[in-house]
Amino acid sequence: MSRLIVVSNRVSVPQAMGAAGAQGGLAVALSAALREHRGIWFGWSGKETESFTGHLDMQRNQDVTTATIDLEPQDIEEYYNGYANRTLWPLFHYRIDLTEYDRNFGEGYERVNARFADSVLPLIEPDDLVWVHDYHLLPLGSMLREKGVTNRMGLFLHIPWPPTRLFVSLPNHEQLVASMLQYDLIGLQTEEWLDSFTHYLKKEMGLKVSDDGVIEYEGRRIVARAFPIGIDYEEFVASARTELAQGAYQRLKDSLGHGRKMLIGVDRLDYSKGLGERFDSFDRFLTDNPEMAKDVVLLQIAPPSRGEVASYQLIRHDLERKAGHINGAHADVAWVPIRYVNRGYPRAELAGFYRAADIGLVTPLRDGMNLVAKEYVAAQDSEDPGVLILSRFAGAAPQMEDAVLVNPHSTEDVSDAIRQALHMPLPERRRRHERLLASVRDEDVVRWRENFVGALRGEHGAEVPLDAR
Numbered sequence: 001m002s003r004l005i006v007v008s009n010r011v012s013v014p015q016a017m018g019a020a021g022a023q024g025g026l027a028v029a030l031s032a033a034l035r036e037h038r039g040i041w042f043g044w045s046g047k048e049t050e051s052f053t054g055h056l057d058m059q060r061n062q063d064v065t066t067a068t069i070d071l072e073p074q075d076i077e078e079y080y081n082g083y084a085n086r087t088l089w090p091l092f093h094y095r096i097d098l099t100e101y102d103r104n105f106g107e108g109y110e111r112v113n114a115r116f117a118d119s120v121l122p123l124i125e126p127d128d129l130v131w132v133h134d135y136h137l138l139p140l141g142s143m144l145r146e147k148g149v150t151n152r153m154g155l156f157l158h159i160p161w162p163p164t165r166l167f168v169s170l171p172n173h174e175q176l177v178a179s180m181l182q183y184d185l186i187g188l189q190t191e192e193w194l195d196s197f198t199h200y201l202k203k204e205m206g207l208k209v210s211d212d213g214v215i216e217y218e219g220r221r222i223v224a225r226a227f228p229i230g231i232d233y234e235e236f237v238a239s240a241r242t243e244l245a246q247g248a249y250q251r252l253k254d255s256l257g258h259g260r261k262m263l264i265g266v267d268r269l270d271y272s273k274g275l276g277e278r279f280d281s282f283d284r285f286l287t288d289n290p291e292m293a294k295d296v297v298l299l300q301i302a303p304p305s306r307g308e309v310a311s312y313q314l315i316r317h318d319l320e321r322k323a324g325h326i327n328g329a330h331a332d333v334a335w336v337p338i339r340y341v342n343r344g345y346p347r348a349e350l351a352g353f354y355r356a357a358d359i360g361l362v363t364p365l366r367d368g369m370n371l372v373a374k375e376y377v378a379a380q381d382s383e384d385p386g387v388l389i390l391s392r393f394a395g396a397a398p399q400m401e402d403a404v405l406v407n408p409h410s411t412e413d414v415s416d417a418i419r420q421a422l423h424m425p426l427p428e429r430r431r432r433h434e435r436l437l438a439s440v441r442d443e444d445v446v447r448w449r450e451n452f453v454g455a456l457r458g459e460h461g462a463e464v465p466l467d468a469r
């Protein structure tokens with residue numbers, strides 16, 4: 001079996017189950033995938049060094065071998081805080097209004113990708129499969145090719161691919177996409193993002209793309225496909241059964257008081273997650289349903305992220321103001337409608353919180369997939385399950401049509417959905433949950449990884465063999 005070299009911006013193997021701190025979706029999914037494969041996970045350590053040395057720090061952690069490099073402050077500013085999170089992230093989440101175009105960011109992005117290429121190169125052996133992750137590293141494959149790497153290389157993009165009309169606002173967009181076409185396999189989360197990507201290839205680059213995603217480019221064939229990511233179902237269900245989870249469940253239930261219902265949101269503090277709109281919708285629900293208002297509480301867990309980027313500081317400020325305002329307007333001496341918590345919790349505690357919640361409120365404005373929706377479903381008690389309210393604009397929506405699907409921009413729509421969920425009879429809750437659970441269980445992270453790695457090896461799409469190099 002070929003080894004797997006995984007490359008992502010950050011390498012962060014979650015500690016033992018239930019460890020403290022927030023883990024991004026990528027960290028959780030990848031450590032699960034790597035545990036079963038021999039191989040190496042390469043990326044940035046998250047640390048700063050005064051001047052770049054290229055020193056590789058190799059470690060073995062929770063059965064995963066990792067190799068990391070430190071980056072210079074200027075690299076971090078231009079590549080990570082700059083091009084990745086001020087340019088590509090907002091643009092790919094359709095937020096052209098927040099997108100910053102700065103030549104220094106582009107140069108820093110190229111420079112750091114080149115540093116990644118130089119550093120990972122000596123780790124790659126002839127039969128290894130190279131699996132690159134996400135928007136931080138789109139041109140990495142082409143840089144490795146320039147250095148003579150002929151291995152099979154795949155890219156998986158965890159975030160949406162924007163519509164062509166937005167994407168063309170990116171200076172040098174053709175060059176960026178051309179560099180992506182040096183991979184053998186390009187994976188996106190959903191058919192919708194895949195359609196946007198192939199639309200760009202056809203309309204802007206005049207390329208031919210077959211119905212099964214084979215792109216012809218400079219005499220080579222590249223495959224582009226949707227591979228919807230899932231959660232580590234077994235791990236999550238096991239963590240939901242731990243004492244830590246039970247304790248968290250009980251503590252939260254006790255704090256609610258008799259008969260009160262709880263809605264839960266769990267999101268990195270990010271404008272793509274629609275937190276402001278969610279608070280507004282809850283405000284509307286409280287206003288429109290005064291008879292039910294004092295019987296519900298919204299628990300919003302939102303660990304801060306990317307605090308160096310101004311748009312993240314702004315949203316944090318905005319949400320604090322909004323939560324304060326809504327609580328001030330509606331609260332009573334013994335009841336506060338929104339519990340807004342700016343910190344992360346161990347995964348097991350999170351599982352307990354999900355289980356204690358009658359409604360999972362997952363309303364991103366745009367999201368590559370959204371694993372929280374899947375975790376919420378996995379954590380429910382099948383006898384008396386809660387209801388998932390899910391944004392139509394999350395990548396998870398097409399797989400989760402038994403959720404109550406909403407338009408997160410419409411406070412009326414979300415407020416109605418909350419009302420509907422609170423009144424939903426038990427048989428209907430069970431029916432919906434059963435179907436949701438089956439898809440969360442079957443389309444899990446193991447299936448995702450097997451499908452991607454299988455396609456990279458050329459196993460499953462025998463009809464679309466990847467070109468030998």
Ligand code: GDG
Pocket residue numbers: 020021022023024025026028029158159229266267268301303343344345346347350367368369370371372375395
């Ligand atoms: C990107 C894409 C795609 C959150 N708070 C805590 C905590 N979390 C965990 C959740 C979940 C993960 O973080 C978040 O995953 P998402 O999928 O919701 O979102 P992103 O971080 O934006 O991830 C996304 C994903 O990549 C995977 O491809 O689905 O669309 O944007 O697992 O549980 N974990 C802990 N404590 C917290 O307080 N332990």
